[in-house]
Amino acid sequence: MKKLFVISFLSVAFISCKDVINEIPQNPFQTTPYSFNYNSSLLPPPKIPSDNPLTEEGVELGRMLFYDPILSSDSSQSCSSCHNQENAFTDNNQQFSVGVKGTVGKRNSMAIFNLIWHIDGFFWDGRADILRHQAIMPIVDKTEMNETIDQVIIKLNRSSLYKDYLQKAFSESTFDEVLIGKALEQFMLSIVSADSKFDRVMLGLETFTNEEKVGQVVFNSEAIPLKEEADPNNPQNFGADCFHCHGNSLFMRREFLSNGLSDNGDKGLGSVTGNPRDDYKFKTTSLRNIEKTAPYMHDGRFKTLEEVVQFYLSDMNANSATDLSNSPNLHALKDSVYLSPDHKKALIAFLKTLTDENLLTKEKYSSPF
Ligand code: HEC
Ligand code: HEC
Structure with missing residues (x-):
């Protein structure tokens, strides 16, 4: 009930x-x-x-x-x-x-x-x-x-x-x-x-597929420098670190942050406060229903979730003027994430459990x- x-x-x-x-x-x-x-x-x-x-x-x-x-x-x-x-x-x-x-x-x-x-x-x-x-x-x-x-x-x-x-x-x-x-x-x-598959799984009413389970672990694990002896079957060794900024049940962080996007001339929060430390910071939006809200980011630069994940894995901060020192764990993410094709797919499968048809x-x- x-x-x-x-x-x-x-x-x-x-x-x-x-x-x-x-x-x-x-x-x-x-x-x-x-x-x-x-x-x-x-x-x-x-x-x-x-x-x-x-x-x-x-x-x-x-x-x-x-x-x-x-x-x-x-x-x-x-x-x-x-x-x-x-x-x-x-x-x-x-x-x-x-x-x-x-x-x-x-x-x-x-x-x-x-x-x-x-x-x-x-x-x-x-x-x-x-x-x-x-x-x-x-x-x-x-x-x-x-x-x-x-x-x-x-x-x-x-x-x-x-x-x-x-x-x-x-x-x-x-x-x-x-x-x-x-x-x-x-x-x-x-x-x-609050009525996505994720919510129903939390309430014990449904279960994740194996792929979604792996994706959840990848989402919630720290990015750690890849060790040669890392077990490729343990998703924890391949953390994508998303939870630092999109964690908790709202899948957002109540903060304006930079996620290392390259500069497109829009200074975001900095243009409002006039404080250079706020330059290139934007609202850390919720990942609930993310499957339905393409394209992504403040300027809609990514058309698919695959492009978003690829950005976080390899293109982050490509030519950004952004100071990332305040961004939770972003330095770790930038330097060390490697996801196998299967783990990328699993991460996206997990994100899709956040869709609320209701x-x-x-x-x-x-x-x-
Ligand atoms: C350092 C904090 C941080 C981390 C870590 C992070 N994000 Fe983000 N994310 C943000 C911010 C800030 C934005 C908004 C950026 C913008 O539009 O300028 C964002 C935007 C997004 C968007 C687009 C949202 C929209 O409404 O268009 C997606 C999708 C996303 N992140 C997924 C992820 C995934 C998947 C991971 C893990 C691989 C991740 N994020 C890790 C801070 C972070
Ligand atoms: C022409 C398209 C358009 C119309 C019409 C429009 N919006 Fe928006 N809305 C946007 C865009 C684009 C943004 C982001 C703008 C920005 O950040 O500068 C936005 C942002 C918002 C947000 C901010 C959400 C958040 O998480 O911070 C709210 C709330 C919102 N709109 C409500 C409304 C309401 C209410 C109306 C009608 C009175 C409206 N919008 C009409 C395009 C539109």
């Missing part, structure tokens, strides 16, 4: 004073606390913003906004245009996202799931501190939705459907930037991925229209 994890909040809308009920029109709407359904033993406790507790109504309003092209200047694009559920909410195999009127950005779209555990900033370079601030940026970005917030507010306030949902979710009658941000934040925070198809996360 699965143990369900249910989080409840105080309802945000409640009527406290019976005496004034006849004078002030009573808000007929009550919000329902949002309940997450996943096994709590799989992931750490979520960090829910205390000033924006998730409610069924708030999440639903956010979902409508996420899927509605009304947020873009020419009504051609919604958030989902570049964050497609079937691709774990990334672009459909595009290296760079294409905004309204065909404008091309310079970074690869990012996955949207388990964001409730992201507490160190959003975007590849971390320029947004919290999700509700992040959510406004694509709307006004010239290479994305190219709209103004004032226009979006006018359009939403004209819609009786949206005003009805706003009333239900926040007991408010007119939209503003904060409410749009909070609704989108609620929907995005509600998206959880995330890709769940109705609660799909378009309400």
